Amino acid sequence: MAAKWSTTRQKSLPAAANGATVTPSGTAWVSGAWATIGTPAADSILTGVTYRTLNDGYQEFEIDIGVGGAGSETVVATINGYFRAISGCSNDGMFFRFPIPIDALVSGVRVAARIRLHVTDVTVWNVSIAYQEKPLVGSVQTTTQPSRTYPSASNFPLMADGGSGNPAWTNGAWVQLAAATSADIVIIAATVWVFSGHVQDFELDIGTGAAGFETAIWTLKGNIVQNGAPFVTPFPNPLDNIVAGSRVSMRVRADVTFPYGSADWYPALCYMEKPL
Amino acid sequence: MSLQTTSKLIGAPAAGASITVADGGNGWVWGSWVTMLAATTTATAAIAGIALGEGTYSTMQTEIQIGVGGAGSEVDISLVRLYGPNSGSGSHSVFLLPIPITGIALGSRIAFRRRASLTGSVTCALLYFDGLDSDAVTTKKLTAAPLGANAVSVTPNAGAWVNSTWNVLFAGVAHEIAIVGLAMSNPVPNIDIEYDLATGAPAAETVVTTIRSACMQENAGKLWFAMLPEVLPLEASSIVSVRLRKTGTSTTAHTVALLYYDDTTFLTTPVPTPGTARDIRRVRVFSHISDVQEWLFWKSLQIDMETGTAQTLTSDPTVWLRYSDDGGHTWSHLRSITAGRRGQYAARVLFRQLGRSRDRVYELSVSDPCPWTFLRAIADVEKGIS
Numbered sequence: 001m002a003a004k005w006s007t008t009r010q011k012s013l014p015a016a017a018n019g020a021t022v023t024p025s026g027t028a029w030v031s032g033a034w035a036t037i038g039t040p041a042a043d044s045i046l047t048g049v050t051y052r053t054l055n056d057g058y059q060e061f062e063i064d065i066g067v068g069g070a071g072s073e074t075v076v077a078t079i080n081g082y083f084r085a086i087s088g089c090s091n092d093g094m095f096f097r098f099p100i101p102i103d104a105l106v107s108g109v110r111v112a113a114r115i116r117l118h119v120t121d122v123t124v125w126n127v128s129i130a131y132q133e134k135p136l137v138g139s140v141q142t143t144t145q146p147s148r149t150y151p152s153a154s155n156f157p158l159m160a161d162g163g164s165g166n167p168a169w170t171n172g173a174w175v176q177l178a179a180a181t182s183a184d185i186v187i188i189a190a191t192v193w194v195f196s197g198h199v200q201d202f203e204l205d206i207g208t209g210a211a212g213f214e215t216a217i218w219t220l221k222g223n224i225v226q227n228g229a230p231f232v233t234p235f236p237n238p239l240d241n242i243v244a245g246s247r248v249s250m251r252v253r254a255d256v257t258f259p260y261g262s263a264d265w266y267p268a269l270c271y272m273e274k275p276l
Numbered sequence: 277m278s279l280q281t282t283s284k285l286i287g288a289p290a291a292g293a294s295i296t297v298a299d300g301g302n303g304w305v306w307g308s309w310v311t312m313l314a315a316t317t318t319a320t321a322a323i324a325g326i327a328l329g330e331g332t333y334s335t336m337q338t339e340i341q342i343g344v345g346g347a348g349s350e351v352d353i354s355l356v357r358l359y360g361p362n363s364g365s366g367s368h369s370v371f372l373l374p375i376p377i378t379g380i381a382l383g384s385r386i387a388f389r390r391r392a393s394l395t396g397s398v399t400c401a402l403l404y405f406d407g408l409d410s411d412a413v414t415t416k417k418l419t420a421a422p423l424g425a426n427a428v429s430v431t432p433n434a435g436a437w438v439n440s441t442w443n444v445l446f447a448g449v450a451h452e453i454a455i456v457g458l459a460m461s462n463p464v465p466n467i468d469i470e471y472d473l474a475t476g477a478p479a480a481e482t483v484v485t486t487i488r489s490a491c492m493q494e495n496a497g498k499l500w501f502a503m504l505p506e507v508l509p510l511e512a513s514s515i516v517s518v519r520l521r522k523t524g525t526s527t528t529a530h531t532v533a534l535l536y537y538d539d540t541t542f543l544t545t546p547v548p549t550p551g552t553a554r555d556i557r558r559v560r561v562f563s564h565i566s567d568v569q570e571w572l573f574w575k576s577l578q579i580d581m582e583t584g585t586a587q588t589l590t591s592d593p594t595v596w597l598r599y600s601d602d603g604g605h606t607w608s609h610l611r612s613i614t615a616g617r618r619g620q621y622a623a624r625v626l627f628r629q630l631g632r633s634r635d636r637v638y639e640l641s642v643s644d645p646c647p648w649t650f651l652r653a654i655a656d657v658e659k660g661i662s
Contacts (some may be wrong), residue, residue: 003542005507005543009484048505095489137617199363217284222399236372236374236375236376237408242277275471
């Protein structure tokens, strides 16, 4: 597999229309009802999910994409993220691009979406998908594995940075995302949000290993403030060195110094199980 | 080897604040090169992307050039064009390249320089792999159109989800390019939006892909761009145009710039023969095929081979077939079948209705400059009674 390329056109569903109206359940981490996105005219691969909402509060979310008739939907992808305050949202953050597209859309079979939040808000979301019809022309790696999330249908874990009074860039403590992976996994995206109004540079580590013996296997450097889009970073080259049974954790360090003090951070991951 | 990697992504400066990369002032003037990494520590380092740090900017179109080499002798290896609505916003601050850049010598200094439509304060960090075990890499430059100029203004139609007119993003060059995505502004809150990209002369555009995005707040967020799921190669001399359609009736203009590779050779399988530009005729003559000289009726002959390895998007590598039923003294006319354009890996090389023979010899020949791999031939043949 060299670099990915394709001359197959990417399309949207729904096309030339607002995304499907998806309503949260009103109960934290309970899925809302499935809403129909549309029906592809050919077997297709799922390349991305676009979403937006007018809820101005802060919320962690998971969106399921499912296929099948009403009442018999099968989840083919789950993505997660966070946003707070629409005034800070950028549009790329509103599109989740699968580094490894999911080969799960079937000609003539309904595609639907549902959402669950960590809050009880019921403001509607608009959700649409991007896809490419098969047969694909080009060199594209796909999978039939669904994307999944750590944590799953629960609050992102609280993660502290190095703490007030410590020098900037002091590591915070590792926070567990998964006690033991159920299979070899490939991480396709990372999310982090911070409860702080101070704009700050940060580094986010993903680590594996038992508590107290974590080894950092990946580091994302970025800049963040609390108001904004979902802070999701898909990995063009997914991270593929986490074997079954691994404990997965994350930690953060930042350029926060007095008088801003430490902040509360909340990380999450999106992954696929192997074999892809 | 695959798209995935076991390699660790790293930020530079490590455990330190992002570094100021100043522009040269309003109007797309380059600032000075700024060291992001003093020296790579492996011969397999790969540049993964750029992270914007703290800064002060608003509605900024900017280009960040990535260079390799000592101070004063930096060599441009890639360019990232971005739209930065508001430095004070949260959100996405990272641009990961669709394909990491390799070919960087051990001990290389990595530097950035920047220019912008409007001057502003921007800090940056480098994201890289200190050794990358994926073969989804390139040594080719990412670039943008327009380059060193303001993005193309696209005025929406006043009707919801009605297409705007087409606007030319790229006038075409004499070689293939590969589209990566868009860097765009959005002046309208709470909308879904679709961008069609097309090739073809004005008034004869053909849509080649669609990028969908959404905007919750105009001119908010740290970085705006939208990427394709994989790069999209286009034929040489392709004019690239964009149109958009969206929620609502606002006709306030959007700006759009194209992100692309100016060289697509890294997307093809290299021709494993010295002198790749020359056509070399390759011929394979089969053994005699007969069954006690009785009639054989040839329904088809399928060549089991690797297909879809053309070096350009427009070439049709051809497999030629002829046969002799008299021991090679005389031959049939030549038949031809395409072995698939680039990426058509499922193309079948299947010759049908090949007549009858008592003693046949097939001759297969190819000459297009692309990799050729033949595995076997499968005949559907029926024996006669005399």
